[in-house]
Each structure stands twice: as C-alpha cells, then as structure tokens.
Amino acid sequence: YIDLSSSISFDExxxxxxxxxxxxxxxxxxxxxxxxxxxxxGYNFDAEL
Incomplete structure (x- = not known):
C-alpha cells in the first residue's frame, strides 16, 4: 500500500x-x-528559428 497523499504539498x-x-x-x-x-x-516543431 502506498499512501500518495503523503507526497502532496498543501501550499496554496x-x-x-x-x-x-x-x-x-x-x-x-x-x-x-x-x-x-x-x-x-501535423505542426512542424523542427522549424529553424
């Protein structure tokens, strides 16, 4: 059993x-x-800048 809630931060x-x-x-x-x-x-993400 792994309690995942223990790794959650409660920072607003x-x-x-x-x-x-x-x-x-x-x-x-x-x-x-x-x-x-x-x-x-289909969008080309390898375009030169």
Missing part, C-alpha cells in the same frame, strides 16, 4: 497551479475527443 500557490494544470489537461483531452485527432497534429 502550488494547489492553484495544480488546478490550472488540471483545467488545461481537461481542455486538451476534450479537443482530442471532439476532433478525433491530437492537438497540433
């Missing part, structure tokens, strides 16, 4: 960041479900 700023990341992740998953493809699919 960090919890706000975790909440924002959860909202972002939910949005990405919804885009994938609604469009049937991954976000930024």
């Amino acid at each position: 700023k960090q919890n706000g960041l975790i909440y924002a990341a959860d909202i972002n992740s939910f949005g990405i998953i919804m885009i994938e479900i609604l469009t049937g493809r991954r976000p930024l699919n």
Whole structure:
C-alpha cells in the first residue's frame, strides 16, 4: 500500500497551479475527443528559428 497523499504539498500557490494544470489537461483531452485527432497534429516543431 502506498499512501500518495503523503507526497502532496498543501501550499496554496502550488494547489492553484495544480488546478490550472488540471483545467488545461481537461481542455486538451476534450479537443482530442471532439476532433478525433491530437492537438497540433501535423505542426512542424523542427522549424529553424
């Protein structure tokens, strides 16, 4: 048995960041479900700067 709650920090700023990341992740998953493809699919990430 591993108690995962023991590794969670209860800092308010960090919890706000975790909440924002959860909202972002939910949005990405919804885009994938609604469009049937991954976000930024076909985008060239290897472009020269």
